[in-house]
Amino acid sequence: MVETILDVRDLRTSFYTDEGEVKAVDGVSFSVPKGKTIGIVGESGSGKSITSLSILRLLASNGKVVGGEVRFKGDNLLAYSEKKMRSLRGNKISMIFQEPMTSLNPVFTVGQQISETLIEHQGMSKKAAMAKSVDLLKLVGIPSPDKRVKQYPYELSGGMRQRVMIAIALACNPEILIADEPTTALDVTIQAQILGLIRDLQQRMGMSVVLITHDLGVVAETCDYVAVMYAGQVVEYSDVRTLFRKPKHPYTVGLLKSLPRPDEDQEKLIPIHGTVPSPLHMPVGCRFNPRCPAATDLCREKLPDLFDDGEGNQVRCWIYNEQWPGEKEVDVFGEERTARC
Amino acid sequence: MTKYIIRRLLQTIPVLIGVSILVFSLMHLIPGDPAQIIAGEGAPEKTVEQIRERLGLNEPIHKQYLNYMSGVVQGDLGNSVRSGRPVVDEIKTRFWVTLELATYATILAVFIGLMAGIISAVRHYTFTDTAIMIVALFGLSMPNFWLGLVLIDWFAIGGDWLPAWAKLRPSGWGDSWRQVVLPVITLGTGGAAIIARMTRSSMLEVIGQDYIRTARAKGLTDRVITYRHALKNALIPVVTVVGLEFGGFLGGAVLTETIFAINGMGRLTVQAINTRDFPIVQGAVLVISVLFVFVNLIVDISYKLLNKRIDLG
Ligand SMILES: Nc1ncnc2c1ncn2[C@@H]1O[C@H](COP(=O)(O)OP(=O)(O)OP(=O)(O)O)[C@@H](O)[C@H]1O
Ligand SMILES: [Mg+2]
Numbered sequence: 001m002v003e004t005i006l007d008v009r010d011l012r013t014s015f016y017t018d019e020g021e022v023k024a025v026d027g028v029s030f031s032v033p034k035g036k037t038i039g040i041v042g043e044s045g046s047g048k049s050i051t052s053l054s055i056l057r058l059l060a061s062n063g064k065v066v067g068g069e070v071r072f073k074g075d076n077l078l079a080y081s082e083k084k085m086r087s088l089r090g091n092k093i094s095m096i097f098q099e100p101m102t103s104l105n106p107v108f109t110v111g112q113q114i115s116e117t118l119i120e121h122q123g124m125s126k127k128a129a130m131a132k133s134v135d136l137l138k139l140v141g142i143p144s145p146d147k148r149v150k151q152y153p154y155e156l157s158g159g160m161r162q163r164v165m166i167a168i169a170l171a172c173n174p175e176i177l178i179a180d181e182p183t184t185a186l187d188v189t190i191q192a193q194i195l196g197l198i199r200d201l202q203q204r205m206g207m208s209v210v211l212i213t214h215d216l217g218v219v220a221e222t223c224d225y226v227a228v229m230y231a232g233q234v235v236e237y238s239d240v241r242t243l244f245r246k247p248k249h250p251y252t253v254g255l256l257k258s259l260p261r262p263d264e265d266q267e268k269l270i271p272i273h274g275t276v277p278s279p280l281h282m283p284v285g286c287r288f289n290p291r292c293p294a295a296t297d298l299c300r301e302k303l304p305d306l307f308d309d310g311e312g313n314q315v316r317c318w319i320y321n322e323q324w325p326g327e328k329e330v331d332v333f334g335e336e337r338t339a340r341c
Numbered sequence: 342m343t344k345y346i347i348r349r350l351l352q353t354i355p356v357l358i359g360v361s362i363l364v365f366s367l368m369h370l371i372p373g374d375p376a377q378i379i380a381g382e383g384a385p386e387k388t389v390e391q392i393r394e395r396l397g398l399n400e401p402i403h404k405q406y407l408n409y410m411s412g413v414v415q416g417d418l419g420n421s422v423r424s425g426r427p428v429v430d431e432i433k434t435r436f437w438v439t440l441e442l443a444t445y446a447t448i449l450a451v452f453i454g455l456m457a458g459i460i461s462a463v464r465h466y467t468f469t470d471t472a473i474m475i476v477a478l479f480g481l482s483m484p485n486f487w488l489g490l491v492l493i494d495w496f497a498i499g500g501d502w503l504p505a506w507a508k509l510r511p512s513g514w515g516d517s518w519r520q521v522v523l524p525v526i527t528l529g530t531g532g533a534a535i536i537a538r539m540t541r542s543s544m545l546e547v548i549g550q551d552y553i554r555t556a557r558a559k560g561l562t563d564r565v566i567t568y569r570h571a572l573k574n575a576l577i578p579v580v581t582v583v584g585l586e587f588g589g590f591l592g593g594a595v596l597t598e599t600i601f602a603i604n605g606m607g608r609l610t611v612q613a614i615n616t617r618d619f620p621i622v623q624g625a626v627l628v629i630s631v632l633f634v635f636v637n638l639i640v641d642i643s644y645k646l647l648n649k650r651i652d653l654g
Binding site for chain 1: 573
């Protein structure tokens with residue numbers, strides 16, 4: 001078994017708004033093995049970004065981590081002082097964001113923005129940091145880096161900017177890179193390039209990657225493990241093979257069913273009925289129960305835990321528990337069978 | 342960029358012409374015969390006729406305007422009706438006094454405004470923030486003349502700490518800095534309040550930007566994030582306000598100058614209005630207006646320069 005570098009246990013994050021407490025993340029658990037890539041998938045609003053911001057403790061001022069643990073090499077980051085946390089950010093754990101167009105500061109040059117991290121964490125001189133910035137730009141595949149380093153963000157395309165963001169993130173050789181939908185805002189061809197770059201750098205530098213996406217195709221191609229999120233919770237965590245071959249949670253099954261496949265007729269696409277619940281009005285019991293074809297009274301009353309299957313894979317569904325009142329073999333979405341573990 | 346500057350320069354030409362027409366019309370917009378008004382009620386017909394002759398008021402109006410303008414472009418604003426001296430000479434010394442007053446007021450407004458605005462933004466929604474913003478609201482809504490009188494009452498009459506009158510000189514502070522304090526506070530307070538509010542809202546907007554989140558994700562300290570990453574962006578719109586305030590102070594110095602008996606352009610204008618010395622009024626208003634137009638021009642160009650990196654992004 002590979003060493004676990006980051007272990008998130010039962011993370012809970014709330015926002016305090018005028019309408020009340022928004023439990024944006026309410027029970028997220030997953031672990032990141034060293035040197036591996038884990039994907040976090042889920043619909044918009046399921047809490048993926050908030051999960052990653054909670055790990056680095058970068059929430060907006062009205063947000064607060066209210067429970068759980070984030071263990072980085074055994075230490076709980078939630079107990080760290082702000083100062084200690086700062087020394088980790090951009091250094092041991094880096095993050096890149098969804099919006100390359102707005103994630104760079106418009107009034108500083110690319111070089112200044114890369115150097116800054118090096119100066120802060122490695123105590124480099126301005127000159128040395130600038131030289132290293134050129135190397136980093138080369139590393140992320142930016143042509144004529146010695147010219148680009150002096151340019152401002154407005155002089156760069158979206159793809160270029162995301163490469164710069166990656167250069168900033170990788171400047172201090174982080175152990176973990178969290179990439180929050182790094183390609184969503186980019187053209188399809190650029191998307192593939194950026195993902196390829198992340199994959200390539202991950203292998204070269206031996207870091208762990210947390211890749212947030214809502215594209216299951218990207219997950220299949222890139223990730224070793226997957227955490228599926230629904231309404232602020234992780235509903236399934238498993239290695240990527242198992243997830244695609246034997247998805248357990250009815251939501252995961254639904255997701256895969258709604259995915260167009262080359263070997264199947266387009267007509268067989270089955271959408272999941274209903275809509276994502278609002279974080280202000282979560283259903284009682286399992287959060288997926290109003291949309292789940294297999295829901296029973298138990299599902300409508302009690303929220304299931306993340307049950308472990310003994311092989312490191314987990315699922316938050318009553319079907320996989322002794323208390324399940326229904327049939328042992330459940331037909332979800334008409335076709336695929338979710339086998340009992 | 343050069344293109345923009347040229348275009349902007351060209352745009353000021355019609356503005357300046359408009360201003361000159363307005364200023365020129367001042368005399369003719371007042372109901373009645375300007376010559377009679379200047380001469381005063383009940384003045385003998387002969388005097389009125391003389392004035393009319395001297396000011397060329399018996400010529401057709403467009404001719405009068407052209408005459409006036411041909412003088413203006415040669416630096417001749419006519420002569421004072423009262424002293425007979427050239428308007429340019431009358432204005433010259435007064436102009437520097439007002440410019441000095443407006444400059445000090447701007448410095449004060451920028452200094453106080455920026456500090457208050459930054460503190461407010463950094464501590465937003467706390468007691469400090471609310472307190473600063475309430476004070477700013479007061480500063481903003483307080484009429485200049487009232488503030489001036491209150492200051493005089495407290496510091497000059499009540500405490501006898503600072504003089505209630507001021508004799509600003511083009512030479513600067515010199516022996517008279519104590520005299521400058523109250524007028525500068527009087528004139529600058531409103532501007533400080535506006536700059537504080539602008540800085541605060543601009544900072545708050547910037548703090549919510551994605552690149553600030555990036556800066557935090559890099560592990561930078563709050564100091565660096567606030568003063569390097571946020572402030573540099575937040576100041577861009579503030580620059581505009583500072584420029585406009587300066588222009589406003591130039592024109593708005595009238596009340597302050599009157600209260601503190603400062604012999605600046607504002608007071609000159611008021612006195613000239615009282616004595617119905619129209620050439621002086623026209624000259625003073627024209628100079629201030631033209632200056633205002635140019636301050637605006639500089640503000641626009643510098644904003645464009647500063648904003649270049651953001652605008653095209
Ligand atoms: N500052 C905030 N105040 C209140 N609620 C918030 C705040 N930020 C996020 N939320 C709520 O938290 C929930 C999760 O948001 P999050 O950004 O993590 O979603 P996501 O899974 O990243 O979605 P997407 O795929 O669109 O990026 C959303 O319902 C959102 O409304
Ligand atoms: Mg997101």
